[in-house]
Amino acid sequence: MYQYIIAALALAVNVYAASSELQIIPGATLTANNYGRHMQAHGGGIIKVDDTFYLVGEDKTNGTFFHNINCFSSKNLVEWNYEGAILSQTGKDELGPNRIVERPKVIYNKSTKKYVLYLHIDGMFYNEAKVGIATSDTVCGKYEFHRSFRPFDHESRDMGLYQEDDGTAYLMSEDRPTGAHIYKLSDDYLDVTDTVYTWKKAVESPAMFKRNGNYYIFGSDLTGWTTNDNFYSTAPNLAGPWSEWKKFVPNGSKTYNSQTSFILPISNDLVIYMGDRWHEKNLMRSTYVWLPLEFSGTNDLDVFMRFHDHWIIDVEKGTWRKGQDEEQYSGQDANLSNGARVLGCANCKDQRSVGYIGGSSSGEALFSKVKANGAGKRMMRIFSPNGDFTERFAGVSINGQEPIRVAFLPTNDADTPDVAGVIVDFKDGDNTIKIQGTGEGWGPDVDRVMVPMFT
Ligand SMILES: *[C@@H]1O[C@H](CO)[C@@H](O)[C@H](O)[C@H]1NC(C)=O
Ligand SMILES: *[C@@H]1O[C@H](CO)[C@@H](O)[C@H](O)[C@H]1NC(C)=O
Ligand SMILES: *[C@@H]1O[C@H](CO)[C@@H](O)[C@H](O)[C@H]1NC(C)=O
Numbered sequence: 493m494y495q496y497i498i499a500a501l502a503l504a505v506n507v508y509a510a511s512s513e514l515q516i517i518p519g520a521t522l523t524a525n526n527y528g529r530h531m532q533a534h535g536g537g538i539i540k541v542d543d544t545f546y547l548v549g550e551d552k553t554n555g556t557f558f559h560n561i562n563c564f565s566s567k568n569l570v571e572w573n574y575e576g577a578i579l580s581q582t583g584k585d586e587l588g589p590n591r592i593v594e595r596p597k598v599i600y601n602k603s604t605k606k607y608v609l610y611l612h613i614d615g616m617f618y619n620e621a622k623v624g625i626a627t628s629d630t631v632c633g634k635y636e637f638h639r640s641f642r643p644f645d646h647e648s649r650d651m652g653l654y655q656e657d658d659g660t661a662y663l664m665s666e667d668r669p670t671g672a673h674i675y676k677l678s679d680d681y682l683d684v685t686d687t688v689y690t691w692k693k694a695v696e697s698p699a700m701f702k703r704n705g706n707y708y709i710f711g712s713d714l715t716g717w718t719t720n721d722n723f724y725s726t727a728p729n730l731a732g733p734w735s736e737w738k739k740f741v742p743n744g745s746k747t748y749n750s751q752t753s754f755i756l757p758i759s760n761d762l763v764i765y766m767g768d769r770w771h772e773k774n775l776m777r778s779t780y781v782w783l784p785l786e787f788s789g790t791n792d793l794d795v796f797m798r799f800h801d802h803w804i805i806d807v808e809k810g811t812w813r814k815g816q817d818e819e820q821y822s823g824q825d826a827n828l829s830n831g832a833r834v835l836g837c838a839n840c841k842d843q844r845s846v847g848y849i850g851g852s853s854s855g856e857a858l859f860s861k862v863k864a865n866g867a868g869k870r871m872m873r874i875f876s877p878n879g880d881f882t883e884r885f886a887g888v889s890i891n892g893q894e895p896i897r898v899a900f901l902p903t904n905d906a907d908t909p910d911v912a913g914v915i916v917d918f919k920d921g922d923n924t925i926k927i928q929g930t931g932e933g934w935g936p937d938v939d940r941v942m943v944p945m946f947t
């Protein structure tokens with residue numbers, strides 16, 4: 493009887509651990525399932541349908557100009573599945589070659605039963621400055637493009653959407669000659685009907701949410717692809733009065749080298765800043781900086797954002813906490829075979845990494861005795877330098893299981909590691925982790941592997 497209860501408890505603990513200990517790694521390469529590459533969903537927004545989050549963002553595989561708006565789904569905001577491209581380049585016109593189609597945001601209209609996608613539509617020199625609208629019957633279906641226009645003849649570049657609980661929806665839009673506006677949308681969301689508020693300050697990539705009856709708007713200065721200290725303002729009503737703009741990050745932090753894209757409120761305790769860390773010279777390697785916001789002061793109107801290398805999110809409970817302590821395993825201490833060998837790497841741990849993984853000789857690095865204090869899934873961080881212009885790929889397997897495909901974005905140079913995340917299912921005690929190629933040229937060089945310990 494006792495044994496039975498203990499077994500049941502252990503099982504419950506494991507299930508709890510598996511579903512609630514996954515971490516977000518700001519700025520990491522994020523390989524989406526059935527996509528096999530770094531998730532291409534830049535400048536994106538989230539829409540929740542039932543218990544699933546859909547991230548709709550820009551595919552920058554080939555750089556600035558429009559190719560696809562992609563849709564990815566997740567139930568926990570950590571593990572992502574590719575759902576498909578919802579809008580793709582056509583032969584000509586608005587969505588043709590050399591066009592700018594950015595900042596996709598989706599809202600749902602209950603009455604018309606349509607998903608409505610708003611976009612920034614522009615020419616190759618950003619000289620048209622329009623907003624575009626497309627609709628679909630399903631959240632990640634193929635969207636039909638309707639039209640693009642300038643709201644009340646105002647320029648409209650970076651934009652965001654905000655939907656009220658009662659269904660009324662608003663467009664926030666940057667207008668260089670004037671500043672920034674909040675426009676009310678028509679009932680079917682296919683047009684603007686009123687200007688609700690105008691700032692004399694240009695606010696790029698505006699993102700808004702409501703918490704305890706107060707509105708918070710976030711945005712960025714205009715500094716091109718380079719980052720700045722982003723800021724926010726609050727108001728009891730959309731028409732104002734809006735507070736002075738204030739930074740929500742330390743002075744000079746440049747928002748931890750990111751730009752606001754979307755704010756996702758899950759609960760009062762879990763409001764997530766979603767920013768883009770753009771890499772102008774190779775936009776496909778831009779990453780996602782997602783961090784929890786902290787509220788304080790009178791009516792919680794003061795917002796601050798700290799950086800976390802990794803942090804644990806629990807979407808079901810609506811809570812977050814700091815990442816667990818990690819055990820560190822250096823590549824140079826792994827058992828290397830089939831030509832894999834230790835290399836110099838100036839900015840790696842001990843100035844060493846392991847190279848020649850994959851390739852024609854199928855080099856491998858095997859880490860044995862990787863400790864886990866309890867069984868369950870958790871996200872490891874793998875540090876890897878990649879001096880190429882394109883991604884590299886590895887198969888990462890634990891305890892002899894099928895390898896999981898992991899992408900590694902280019903880093904600044906072959907001497908500077910960056911981080912990629914991979915979720916593996918640990919058993920209690922000692923585990924064996926193998927990093928190998930995938931048959932597509934060289935795999936990543938491996939600086940070190942960081943394994944979170946359950947707390
Ligand atoms: C990128 O460009 C290549 C070569 O032109 C093309 O085959 C591919 O479909 C493009 N992919 C995306 C996602 O833009
Ligand atoms: C959707 O569109 C209908 C019809 O135009 C409108 O009455 C309604 O308010 C809109 N919003 C929602 C959330 O249903
Ligand atoms: C913030 O940084 C800027 C430039 O880095 C500096 O000019 C300014 O004085 C700083 N402000 C505060 C409050 O530290």
Ligand SMILES: *[C@@H]1O[C@H](CO)[C@@H](O)[C@H](O)[C@H]1NC(C)=O
Nearest residue numbers: 825826827828858859860861
């Ligand atoms: C390397 O292999 C040996 C023998 O199998 C083993 O004892 C050792 O723990 C391994 N080291 C690593 C880092 O995997």
